[in-house]
Ligand code: ADP
């Protein structure tokens with residue numbers, strides 16, 4: 001890995017602008033934080049900076065305020081939760097640059113920080129310059145610090161002022177979370193650990209089919225599940241039921257099936273239902289017998305067994321996306337059996353990503369059996385697709 005990290009710079013006594021991904025999920029209505037794992041994930045970098053008597057200026061976006069101050073999207077609750085985890089006060093530092101008045105004067109607040117002290121800027125997206133990657137806003141951010149540290153892996157696929165622009169004006173390095181994500185994702189794509197198995201499912205078929213195309217060049221076996229199954233069924237000349245699938249996806253699926261070096265395994269049986277409803281009657285059918293008026297909502301029992309055989313023997317496993325509609329018990333067993341097999345695979349490197357996939361791992365209490373759970377949904381998919389992330393490319397090499 002060529003990106004410079006926190007280990008490569010001397011932060012002692014410096015003021016560090018740290019881009020974090022504190023865009024945490026909240027309960028609609030109350031704004032209560034439902035999952036603070038993104039805040040906890042920043043702890044290694046924060047503790048390190050404090051141990052070096054650095055002044056820490058955290059910054060993040062929160063939701064989609066579209067360049068305006070939106071009261072419900074202020075960082076107040078995040079700042080309070082962060083203070084609990086860091087065991088110290090986190091001062092509100094407002095936002096720099098021209099734009100909506102969003103709080104106190106950042107330069108004053110930061111100038112008053114003691115060594116090891118922590119401040120947090122207001123929601124970066126309150127300023128339209130953030131998403132536009134406006135050089136004036138990037139410079140205003142840079143003027144607040146001596147060093148820029150990007151620890152927001154989940155935002156690294158966006159070219160915004162706080163992820164790309166600011167890096168032009170300051171020494172720019174990866175924080176510990178960013179470093180670990182890059183190391184693990186690079187290992188997933190490039191290590192020689194064999195046999196390697198990729199498991200791809202979920203609902204974002206069009207996005208993920210390209211991830212699949214890149215992974216098919218780098219692993220021995222690809223196991224297909226989720227909404228993508230319909231595209232593969234159609235490409236194989238089977239009835240895909242009533243799922244809406246684009247011709248492009250069917251075309252890509254066909255190319256993968258017939259020309260990729262990896263073995264692409266598709267289900268041999270599936271669970272179908274007439275309607276996309278939790279209590280639709282589930283029916284197990286062979287792949288050659290998917291009724292025209294049904295939807296494929298999970299992989300079937302024969303498929304689960306054959307996928308588990310591949311997974312158990314693997315030395316490298318990359319998993320993104322549930323095998324079926326895992327939120328509904330009647331269509332959850334495919335995903336749960338894959339999760340059990342991944343957890344049970346002995347001595348394998350295991351990387352799991354994707355919001356719903358990670359939620360299943362958490363709910364089944366299998367996290368300790370997984371080598372790396374990737375935090376950034378879109379960013380990890382783009383990385384696995386083989387793209388260079390702009391927020392990574394902007395860091396010093
Ligand atoms: P992740 O969050 O793990 O990246 P996605 O966001 O791509 O995965 O998709 C997750 C969603 O996919 C889940 O809500 C799940 O119910 C849905 N899903 C899985 N299989 C199917 C299917 N066959 N038909 C419709 N939706 C599906």
Ligand code: MG
Nearest residue numbers: 354355356377
């Ligand atoms: Mg998702």
